[in-house]
Amino acid sequence: MASESSRISRSSRTVSAWRPPVAGVVEVFHARFTEYAYPMHVHEAWTLLIVDTGAVRYDLDRHEHGTPHDTVSLLPPHVPHNGSPVTAEGFRKRVLYLDGTYLGDELIGAAVDRPDLRDPLLRRRVGQLHGTLLRPGEELEAESRLMFVGERLRGHLRGDLAAPRPADPVLARRLRELLDERVVEGIGLNEAAGIVGAHPAHLVRAFSAAYGIAPHQYLTSLRVGRARRLLLDGRTPSEVAVATGFYDQSHLTRHFRKLVGVPPGRFSAG
Numbered sequence: 001m002a003s004e005s006s007r008i009s010r011s012s013r014t015v016s017a018w019r020p021p022v023a024g025v026v027e028v029f030h031a032r033f034t035e036y037a038y039p040m041h042v043h044e045a046w047t048l049l050i051v052d053t054g055a056v057r058y059d060l061d062r063h064e065h066g067t068p069h070d071t072v073s074l075l076p077p078h079v080p081h082n083g084s085p086v087t088a089e090g091f092r093k094r095v096l097y098l099d100g101t102y103l104g105d106e107l108i109g110a111a112v113d114r115p116d117l118r119d120p121l122l123r124r125r126v127g128q129l130h131g132t133l134l135r136p137g138e139e140l141e142a143e144s145r146l147m148f149v150g151e152r153l154r155g156h157l158r159g160d161l162a163a164p165r166p167a168d169p170v171l172a173r174r175l176r177e178l179l180d181e182r183v184v185e186g187i188g189l190n191e192a193a194g195i196v197g198a199h200p201a202h203l204v205r206a207f208s209a210a211y212g213i214a215p216h217q218y219l220t221s222l223r224v225g226r227a228r229r230l231l232l233d234g235r236t237p238s239e240v241a242v243a244t245g246f247y248d249q250s251h252l253t254r255h256f257r258k259l260v261g262v263p264p265g266r267f268s269a270g
Contacts, residue, residue: 020133022142023190024101024150028133034090038083045097046111047075048153050126054091058083061112067093072122074103074153076111094130102150103157110157122152135254137247141216143189147200171198172210179215183222184245189215224259227252231268240264 014032019025026045032053040059049056049067056067060081067073075081085091103111129145132138155161174196178187192215193200207215223244230240241252249264256264 020139020142022133022139022146023188024098024146025133025142026097026099027095028130029095029097030093030130031095032090032092033085034088035085037085038081040080040082042078042080043075043097044077045099046077046103047073048096048098048126048149049073049075050094050123050130052092052094054089055086056083056091056093057086060115065116067091067116070118070120070123072117072119072126073115074111074117074157075115076108077105079108079112094127096126096129098150102146103153107154107157114156117153117156119152119156122149122156125149125152135251137251138216140186140189140219141214143200144204144214144216147189147204151201167209168198168202168206169210171196171203171206175203175207175215176211176218179219179222183219183226184243186219186245220255221259223252224256227256227264228260228267231264234268237264237268 013034013036016030018028020028038058050072051067058065058067058075058081060075061079065073066086125145126149129142129149132142132145152161175192178192178195189200189204193203196203198206204215207213207218211218213221223246226244227240227246230243231237235243237252238249241247241249244252246252246255253263256262256267260267
């Protein structure tokens with residue numbers, strides 16, 4: 001899953017938590033509770049919460065709030081809150097604890113006033129980000145998804161969901177050249193943005209608009225292409241995974257099957 005994980009299973013509680021190697025994410029926390037209620041407490045990090053089944057009732061700044069399925073809840077750091085299930089069936093939730101990389105302290109007041117955001121696009125993006133964080137080796141994709149989530153959260157809190165900037169083919173080409181140079185070692189989104197002198201969000205949008213594919217998808221395609229050639233040279237899938245920049249053999253197999261239609265072993269066996 002990720003570098004640090006823990007799991008607790010009881011009749012009324014199932015918890016999974018880990019810290020992914022993605023800048024800005026302090027912790028990922030997935031849980032199902034039926035009877036447990038949180039007392040008043042605070043976090044040092046921002047709490048980004050979605051509820052998949054059931055609902056949570058909580059108090060924040062002496063006001064009661066709730067979390068139906070279509071809502072994204074953003075609880076600011078250092079502000080006391082609690083939490084309890086609305087019904088006897090309990091709830092299942094997914095939480096990201098975020099540091100100040102994407103959300104500054106100047107937004108705390110707005111988050112206290114508007115912690116529950118009804119935004120289907122944001123809800124879908126947060127769910128997709130959780131799915132990506134479950135898969136080791138997908139850091140570039142996770143960084144891209146987190147960047148768009150942070151951008152939309154800031155837009156809500158500032159009351160300014162601005163339209164995307166226009167296409168920039170020159171910038172897109174510069175990122176493509178970087179990815180071509182670093183197929184095996186890869187490159188983080190923030191590092192790439194620093195090299196080309198662009199905001200990460202604009203960089204991803206420019207690349208996707210120019211080539212019809214996200215940067216992480218482009219990089220994965222290059223790696224699978226190299227893997228095909230090495231497999232045909234007689235290398236084993238485990239050797240190929242290391243040589244082409246995948247996290248491990250299962251990581252290679254997942255993407256190879258998706259793009260080629262068969263797993264690496266069957267491909268090289270003819």
